[in-house]
Each structure stands twice: as C-alpha cells, then as structure tokens.
Amino acid sequence: MPILVMKFGGTSVATPDRIRRAAKRVGREVAAGYEVIVIVSAMAGETNKLVGLVDDVAPLYDAREYDAVVSSGENVTAGLMALTLQEMEVPARSWQGWQVPLRTTSAHGAARIEEIPTGNIAAKFAEGMKVAVVAGFQGVSPEGRITTLGRGGSDTTAVAFAAAFGAERCDIYTDVDGVYTTDPRITDKARKLEKIAFEEMLELASLGAKVLQTRSVELAMRYKVRLRVLSSFEDNDENAGTLVCAEEDIMESNVVAGVAYSRDEAKMTLVSVADRPGIAAAIFTPLSEAGVNVDMIVQNISEDGRTDMTFSCPVDQVARAEKAMVEAKAKGEINFHDLVADTDVSKVSVVGIGMRSHAGVAAQMFRALRDEGINIRVITTSEIKISVLIDRKYMELAVQALHDSFGLERAA
Amino acid sequence: MPILVMKFGGTSVATPDRIRRAAKRVGREVAAGYEVIVIVSAMAGETNKLVGLVDDVAPLYDAREYDAVVSSGENVTAGLMALTLQEMEVPARSWQGWQVPLRTTSAHGAARIEEIPTGNIAAKFAEGMKVAVVAGFQGVSPEGRITTLGRGGSDTTAVAFAAAFGAERCDIYTDVDGVYTTDPRITDKARKLEKIAFEEMLELASLGAKVLQTRSVELAMRYKVRLRVLSSFEDNDENAGTLVCAEEDIMESNVVAGVAYSRDEAKMTLVSVADRPGIAAAIFTPLSEAGVNVDMIVQNISEDGRTDMTFSCPVDQVARAEKAMVEAKAKGEINFHDLVADTDVSKVSVVGIGMRSHAGVAAQMFRALRDEGINIRVITTSEIKISVLIDRKYMELAVQALHDSFGLERAA
Numbered sequence: 001m002p003i004l005v006m007k008f009g010g011t012s013v014a015t016p017d018r019i020r021r022a023a024k025r026v027g028r029e030v031a032a033g034y035e036v037i038v039i040v041s042a043m044a045g046e047t048n049k050l051v052g053l054v055d056d057v058a059p060l061y062d063a064r065e066y067d068a069v070v071s072s073g074e075n076v077t078a079g080l081m082a083l084t085l086q087e088m089e090v091p092a093r094s095w096q097g098w099q100v101p102l103r104t105t106s107a108h109g110a111a112r113i114e115e116i117p118t119g120n121i122a123a124k125f126a127e128g129m130k131v132a133v134v135a136g137f138q139g140v141s142p143e144g145r146i147t148t149l150g151r152g153g154s155d156t157t158a159v160a161f162a163a164a165f166g167a168e169r170c171d172i173y174t175d176v177d178g179v180y181t182t183d184p185r186i187t188d189k190a191r192k193l194e195k196i197a198f199e200e201m202l203e204l205a206s207l208g209a210k211v212l213q214t215r216s217v218e219l220a221m222r223y224k225v226r227l228r229v230l231s232s233f234e235d236n237d238e239n240a241g242t243l244v245c246a247e248e249d250i251m252e253s254n255v256v257a258g259v260a261y262s263r264d265e266a267k268m269t270l271v272s273v274a275d276r277p278g279i280a281a282a283i284f285t286p287l288s289e290a291g292v293n294v295d296m297i298v299q300n301i302s303e304d305g306r307t308d309m310t311f312s313c314p315v316d317q318v319a320r321a322e323k324a325m326v327e328a329k330a331k332g333e334i335n336f337h338d339l340v341a342d343t344d345v346s347k348v349s350v351v352g353i354g355m356r357s358h359a360g361v362a363a364q365m366f367r368a369l370r371d372e373g374i375n376i377r378v379i380t381t382s383e384i385k386i387s388v389l390i391d392r393k394y395m396e397l398a399v400q401a402l403h404d405s406f407g408l409e410r411a412a
Numbered sequence: 413m414p415i416l417v418m419k420f421g422g423t424s425v426a427t428p429d430r431i432r433r434a435a436k437r438v439g440r441e442v443a444a445g446y447e448v449i450v451i452v453s454a455m456a457g458e459t460n461k462l463v464g465l466v467d468d469v470a471p472l473y474d475a476r477e478y479d480a481v482v483s484s485g486e487n488v489t490a491g492l493m494a495l496t497l498q499e500m501e502v503p504a505r506s507w508q509g510w511q512v513p514l515r516t517t518s519a520h521g522a523a524r525i526e527e528i529p530t531g532n533i534a535a536k537f538a539e540g541m542k543v544a545v546v547a548g549f550q551g552v553s554p555e556g557r558i559t560t561l562g563r564g565g566s567d568t569t570a571v572a573f574a575a576a577f578g579a580e581r582c583d584i585y586t587d588v589d590g591v592y593t594t595d596p597r598i599t600d601k602a603r604k605l606e607k608i609a610f611e612e613m614l615e616l617a618s619l620g621a622k623v624l625q626t627r628s629v630e631l632a633m634r635y636k637v638r639l640r641v642l643s644s645f646e647d648n649d650e651n652a653g654t655l656v657c658a659e660e661d662i663m664e665s666n667v668v669a670g671v672a673y674s675r676d677e678a679k680m681t682l683v684s685v686a687d688r689p690g691i692a693a694a695i696f697t698p699l700s701e702a703g704v705n706v707d708m709i710v711q712n713i714s715e716d717g718r719t720d721m722t723f724s725c726p727v728d729q730v731a732r733a734e735k736a737m738v739e740a741k742a743k744g745e746i747n748f749h750d751l752v753a754d755t756d757v758s759k760v761s762v763v764g765i766g767m768r769s770h771a772g773v774a775a776q777m778f779r780a781l782r783d784e785g786i787n788i789r790v791i792t793t794s795e796i797k798i799s800v801l802i803d804r805k806y807m808e809l810a811v812q813a814l815h816d817s818f819g820l821e822r823a824a
Contacts, residue, residue: 020469050488053428053492054495057428057431057492057495058496058499061495062494062495065492065498065505068490069487069491071487072484072485073484076465076484079466079481080477080481082477083466083481084470086474086477087469094480146508
C-alpha cells in the first residue's frame with residue numbers, strides 16, 4: 001500500500017477539536033488507500049511553557065535534561081491523536097521517539113537523525129494498523145537518552161520518515177496556506193507561491209520564514225521527497241498549498257522569489273582581537289561547542305596586528321556566547337579588549353534562484369534600502385540570496401520596500 | 413553510602429519555587445552523606461489536565477495510549493528537578509521509567525511493578541552522581557509500551573525503589589504533615605498520628621484517605637520499608653510526620669485509629685438476576701475485564717430463583733460498568749431486568765487494629781449513625797475495619813459523629 005506522511009504543527013493540534021479535525025483529514029487519506037504516518041508537534045504553547053520552566057529552574061541548563069523535559073509535549077499529542085483516530089474506527093497507535101527507535105546523534109537540543117529503522121512500524125502496518133502516529137521533534141541517543149532536533153524539528157522528523165518509508169508525499173499541515181513571497185503580516189502585497197525550489201525554500205527557512213525547518217528542506221532535497229505545505233484550517237484541493245520541488249519543475253519564476261527576515265538577531269563584536277592565523281578558529285570553536293548558532297561573520301581590516309571580529313547570532317544565545325568568550329579568554333585561547341553586544345538588530349534577505357543569471361540584484365537591494373534611509377550594518381551574500389543586518393526598528397519598512405522594488409506582488 | 417528515597421507529590425513540585433524548595437531538602441540529605449533517589453509526581457494539576465484531554469478525545473480510551481499521554485507530566489518534573497539540583501551543584505540526572513527500566517505488567521492504567529534492575533542507576537552513583545531523579549507513576553511493559561501504575565502510583569514507585577535499593581528509609585513528602593485520625597477539613601478535632609500500623613494505613617489508604625496509595629503500603633509492609641509521611645511545606649525535625657510501621661512498634665493505640673471516607677462512590681444494582689451457581693462470576697468477570705474496581709458487594713435474599721445484586725464502584729467507572737453489563741447481557745452471559753445506578757453515595761469507615769481484641773465496635777458505629785438519623789445502605793466488614801455506604805449528603809456528618817463517638821481527638 002502506498003505510504004503518505006502527514007505532519008501537523010502545534011496550531012493544528014492546539015485543542016481536542018483541532019485534533020479531531022486533523023484526524024478527519026488522516027481518515028480521508030486512509031479511506032483513499034494510504035497507510036499513513038502522522039507526525040505531530042506539541043499542542044500550541046506547550047513547548048514554550050516547558051522551555052519557560054527549564055529557563056526558570058536552570059538558565060544555563062544541561063541540554064540532556066532540557067530534552068527530557070521539552071520532548072514531553074509531543075508525546076501527549078501523539079497519544080491524543082491515536083486515541084482520536086481509534087474513536088473514528090481508524091486503527092492507529094502512537095510511537096515515541098525511543099519506541100521507533102528514531103536514532104540520533106548525542107547533540108542534545110539539536111540532534112541529527114542517524115537512522116529510522118522501519119521494522120517496528122512496518123510490522124504493525126502488516127498487522128492491519130492503518131496509521132502510525134509518531135511524536136515529532138525527538139529521538140534517542142546512543143546512550144539511551146532522549147534527544148530533540150531543535151525548534152521546528154517535527155518537520156525534519158516528517159521528511160525523514162517520508163524518506164525512510166519511501167512515502168509518496170510528505171504533507172506539512174500548518175497554520176498558513178503555503179509559502180509566501182514574504183510575511184503577509186508585514187505587507188498585504190505578499191503573494192502565495194504555487195511552487196518554490198528546494199534551494200529557495202532552504203534559504204527562506206534558514207532566514208526565519210517559519211514555515212518549514214531548514215533541515216527538513218535539506219533532507220527533502222537530498223532524498224527527493226515531494227514536500228507540500230498546506231493549511232490545516234482550510235479545505236484543500238489537490239493543488240492547495242505550495243509544492244516545494246526541484247528547480248527544473250518550475251517553468252517561470254521571478255528573479256527574486258521572496259523577502260525573508262529574522263527579527264531577533266544580535267550583533268556581537270570582539271574589539272581589538274590579536275590578528276593571527278587560527279584566530280577565527282579559536283573564537284568560533286568555543287562558540288560552536290557552547291551551542292551558539294553563529295550566522296554572519298565580518299572581520300575588520302587589521303591594524304597594528306589587531307582587528308575587530310563581528311558576528312551575529314539569535315538574541316537568546318547572547319548570554320551563552322558571552323560566557324563562552326569570557327571563558328576562552330580566561331583560558332588564554334583568545335584575547336580581546338572588549339565584547340560589545342548589540343541586541344537590537346534584524347536580518348532582512350532577498351532570495352531567488354533567478355539571481356544566478358541576473359546581475360544587479362544586490363545593487364537594486366541596496367538602492368531600495370538607501371531610498372528609505374536605512375543603514376546597513378553587515379552584509380553577506382550567497383549564490384541565491386543577499387542578507388543585510390539592520391536596526392530592528394527598520395525591519396518592516398525594509399521588507400516592504402524590497403517586496404515593492406522586486407515586484408513580488410505579481411507572478412512571473 | 414546509605415541510600416535514601418524521597419518522594420515529592422504534585423503539590424510539592426507545583427511551581428519552580430516549590431521544586432527549588434524540594435531540591436534544597438534533597439541537597440541537605442546529600443550533604444548528610446546519603447545517595448538519594450528522588451521520585452517525583454507531575455506538577456499539581458498536570459495529570460488531571462492530561463486525563464481531561466484524553467476524556468475529551470476518547471471517553472472509552474485505549475489504556476495504552478492513555479498511559480503514553482498521562483505519564484508525560486512526571487517526565488517534565490523529573491527533568492526540572494534534575495536541572496534544579498544541578499544548579500545547586502548537586503550531581504543529578506533524571507530517569508524515565510523505560511530508562512531505568514522499571515518493568516511492569518501490561519495492565520495499562522494499573523500496571524504492577526515486576527522488576528527494578530538497579531544496575532543503570534548504581535553505575536551512575538559509582539561515577540559520582542549523588543541523586544537519581546526518577547519519574548514516578550510509570551514503567552514499561554514487556555511489549556515496550558509505557559505503562560502507568562494508577563493514580564497515586566508515584567508512592568508505589570518510591571517504596572519499590574526503596575525495597576530494590578535497600579534504602580534506609582522512604583520519605584513521602586506531601587501537602588499534609590502526616591496521617592490524621594480523619595480529614596481535618598471535615599472536623600477540626602482531627603489529630604495527627606505519630607505512628608500508624610501498616611495494616612491500618614492500608615485500610616485508610618484504600619478507603620480514600622489520599623495520603624498514600626494502597627499498593628505502596630502493601631509493598632512497604634512486605635519489604636519492611638520504613639515509610640515516613642511528612643510535609644514539604646514545613647521544616648521537619650527527626651520526629652516530624654507520621655511513621656508507618658509494624659504493629660509491634662506501636663505501644664498504645666486507640667481501638668479505632670481513624671475514620672476514613674470516599675466521597676464519590678456509586679451503588680449499582682442488577683435487578684432480578686437469575687440466581688444460579690456461577691452468577692457472581694458471570695457478573696464480576698466482565699466488570700473486572702472492563703477495569704471496574706468493584707468494592708462492596710451485596711446479594712439480596714433469593715426469591716423465585718431470582719435475586720438483586722448490588723455493588724459499589726467509583727462514580728467515574730459507572731459508564732464503563734454499565735457498558736460491560738449490557739454487553740454481557742447481549743452475549744447471554746447474564747440476565748437481569750433492570751440496571752439501577754445510584755451515583756449519590758459515599759463510603760465511611762472506621763479502622764483500627766484494636767478492633768481485633770475489642771468487641772462492640774460495629775454496634776457503637778451503627779448507634780452513632782442512627783443517633784444522627786443516617787440510613788445505612790450497604791455494610792461490609794473486615795478484621796480491622798467496618799465500612800458503610802450512605803447518602804452523600806450525610807457524609808461529613810457521619811465522619812464527625814464517628815470521630816466523636818470513638819474519642820479520636822485524644823491520644824491513647
């Protein structure tokens with residue numbers, strides 16, 4: 001029987017009524033002849049509540065205990081979804097990560113999936129079970145401890161299951177009806193895309209368009225998983241939502257596909273660092289070990305053998321980053337005069353595979369920002385995106401200006 | 413190093429502040445030279461919230477999924493407690509049931525502990541860990557699914573760990589400062605007992621005095637675990653709380669140790685049942701299979717080969733009991749004219765090992781109730797207790813009258 005993976009995010013399972021609504025969608029796919037693997041997130045708000053409790057008792061927590069705590073929200077939803085399906089006479093059971101077992105690395109809080117043995121679930125399908133409800137976001141380490149895959153990790157769980165089971169498609173049900181050219185809350189000119197290339201989605205996801213977790217898109221690209229993002233609050237026809245697919249499946253597209261942003265960034269500068277070979281490694285190794293997700297990096301021109309090193313990271317990792325830097329200094333691994341954190345910056349980016357064949361996108365972007373009087377603090381570029389760090393107060397304005405400038409309200 | 417088991421109930425870990433307070437108590441025992449096994453319940457209200465969700469989506473639920481859902485509350489507290497201890501520089505880690513593994517039967521919702529291998533935790537103690545925080549109430553079945561031990565099961569977890577690890581003592585921290593002659597909310601004459609015999613505690617626990625789960629007392633009696641009940645909201649000296657101990661350790665005691673009650677009982681009567689050999693088995697086997705905890709049973713005098721069979725059970729099991737009886741009738745296993753459920757009754761009991769050597773306790777009890785005009789609907793007795801089912805509206809009055817009649821406000 002063909003296998004379908006359906007993933008329901010937190011808002012789609014926020015209440016018993018919504019769980020019933022989601023279960024009905026699952027029931028329809030079962031009636032259509034699929035064996036279904038349902039991946040569920042925690043009920044909306046639960047994971048934040050759990051993270052808040054952890055932060056309360058232990059601001060600099062042991063990530064192994066963090067994982068044990070925050071993974072519990074998904075377990076609840078998985079059981080409730082299985083029960084709801086059973087009430088609808090659909091044979092279902094729940095699976096927690098360790099029961100699959102979904103094996104991951106030991107990198108607690110941001111573990112990577114290593115293996116999903118299909119035997120246990122396949123055996124139940126063979127016995128007549130129609131739906132395996134799997135708690136998303138979690139797995140088990142080689143040491144037998146619970147791991148989590150990072151925020152939004154349930155998307156990655158879903159794609160990994162689709163790959164492991166050779167699923168026909170992976171449908172991600174969420175609270176939006178697809179992927180937009182930018183966040184519709186920022187400009188009402190935002191337009192839903194019918195299709196988007198994996199590469200573009202990857203940049204948008206990593207830039208803070210919270211529709212899909214980055215790694216889920218990477219994984220879908222690598223294993224050629226047909227990935228569909230669609231709303232759990234609307235009746236969907238076959239062409240609903242946005243299909244995330246290979247570049248060659250998209251006939252026409254704008255040069256820029258979308259404008260993304262990440263509101264809560266921080267810019268940290270190590271002032272007057274000794275500029276010697278290996279200094280970047282000496283700085284970024286302890287940051288990495290402390291679990292800081294360094295994003296943009298800029299090194300100033302060196303003067304008298306010293307330089308300033310600037311990097312950005314999510315605001316909530318600033319304390320952790322500072323601790324890592326101070327400890328590295330204490331150990332004599334690095335040396336700096338001052339550590340300055342600016343926690344009032346945002347990142348805005350334009351993304352599009354069309355950039356590869358069109359020159360002048362960067363220039364057009366910088367002009368659009370200049371025309372609004374927005375100062376650019378840091379710039380980074382890749383083959384298909386350009387990102388700038390700007391003062392947070394200009395973020396909405398910047399997104400609107402760029403959306404207008406690249407004509408994104410119109411399809412190609 | 414000597415091992416101590418400390419169990420904290422839901423109100424003792426209801427907030428991060430209370431978890432910190434509990435952790436400080438644990439830290440003091442570690443400083444005093446103990447290796448500590450901490451058993452935690454879910455934060456107050458969490459388990460009820462989870463049960464409510466299950467009831468919402470599936471009133472007649474699959475107990476395996478129920479267990480997967482409701483066990484999650486304890487996992488959260490275990491992680492938070494381990495983190496809090498780590499913040500206090502006490503080496504600690506959390507263990508979920510399947511990680512110990514705490515092996516149980518497959519009787520979901522009311523599983524029995526079969527084995528607690530000590531190896532995993534002992535190995536961590538040997539490495540310098542001082543506190544193992546274990547999620548109470550849960551275990552894992554031979555099929556690898558999560559089981560729970562029934563409401564209040566964390567007490568049983570605690571005593572079982574104390575037995576398995578040969579702990580010096582098992583301290584049950586709760587929201588009361590010990591075991592009382594009756595519920596102080598019902599009469600302010602209620603008096604805290606310094607000691608109580610296992611047998612008495614067993615009857616009180618099973619009768620609804622919610623201080624300790626019945627099975628935890630059974631287990632403590634069988635394995636001679638020194639069990640202490642004490643408040644997590646007071647500073648306790650060495651003689652704080654109530655020691656639950658063997659009968660021979662109690663020098664003097666009242667004939668009646670306490671008056672217990674169970675408010676939400678239901679009385680069900682199968683009207684006009686064919687009175688034939690095996691009829692009791694035919695009725696109570698399907699009830700047992702449906703997970704109904706039948707308590708009192710009364711069979712009327714038979715007339716024309718038919719009789720009425722009355723039994724009591726918790727109010728929330730009435731729907732389940734009715735379903736089981738109707739199904740058994742449909743299958744032809746039993747035959748009755750009518751099924752009458754009275755969901756407005758309570759049970760009141762007097763308990764005391766002194767009854768064994770004192771006649772007249774039953775007569776005194778019935779007189780006390782008669783003097784208040786309280787009608788007795790069903791009576792059952794055992795060696796050390798007498799229970800009556802009465803209309804719920806008289807429950808408080810009955811408890812007060814019996815407490816007075818047996819002079820329980822004064823120590824022996």
